Amino acid sequence: MTATIVVLTEESLNEVDITNLRYLIQDNPARFEVLVPADTGRNLLVDVLDNLSLLQFAEAFRDLTGGKPTKDQETKAAEVQLSESLALLASSGLEAGGSVTGEDPVQAVVAAAKATNAQQVVVITTPHAVEDTFRTDWANEAQERLGVPVLHLYSGSGFIGGS
Incomplete structure (x- = not known):
């Protein structure tokens, strides 16, 4: 039987992410349902604090001065x-399908997990110090709403998030 794993990511998957997903399934047949939000619902203040906590001063400054992309730009990027x-x-060599989600990425994960009878959810994000610390990140929210395991990985690394 082929297992379905829903993957929510805020950016393009990379080689390390693929290695992590492959390690997760081992030699078992699996299909991945990839969700990418067009609107992450990010808060400007939280983004700035995240960047400052990671000593990413240039990114924090860009967040403050760069302006917010339009809905169309966000959708095209997703x-x-x-x-x-x-x-x-x-x-x-991995089987996958996917879609761009709307304004509530966690609700999209819940709907996709239920529709596909997913055995697991994997949330792949960059570190978000504020959300991870206060357990308000997507993985924690999805875990509260679902009855399947939710794994939170940091993009491009083998580090597991705080969910």
């Missing part, structure tokens, strides 16, 4: 990230 992620999964 479509590119999804396409890149699906192409990388396919080139790695």
Whole structure:
């Protein structure tokens, strides 16, 4: 039987992420349902605090002065990230499908997990100091709403988030 794993990511998957997903399934057949939010619902103040806590001063300054992208720009960026992620999964020999989500990424994960009868959810994000500390990150929110395991990985690393 092929297991379904829902993957929520805020950016394109990379080689390390694929290695982590492959390690997760071992030799068991699995299908990945990749979700990329068009609108992450990020808060400007939280983004600045996250960047400052990670000593990313240039990013914090850009957050403050750069302005917010339009809805159309966010959707196009998410479509590119999804396409890149699906192409990388396919080139790695992993079966995958996916979609761009709307304003509530966690609700999209819950709906996808229920619709596909997913055995697990994997949330792949960059570190978010504020959300991770106060357990308000997507993985913790999804864990509260679902009856399946939710794994939180930091993109491009083997580090497990605080969920």
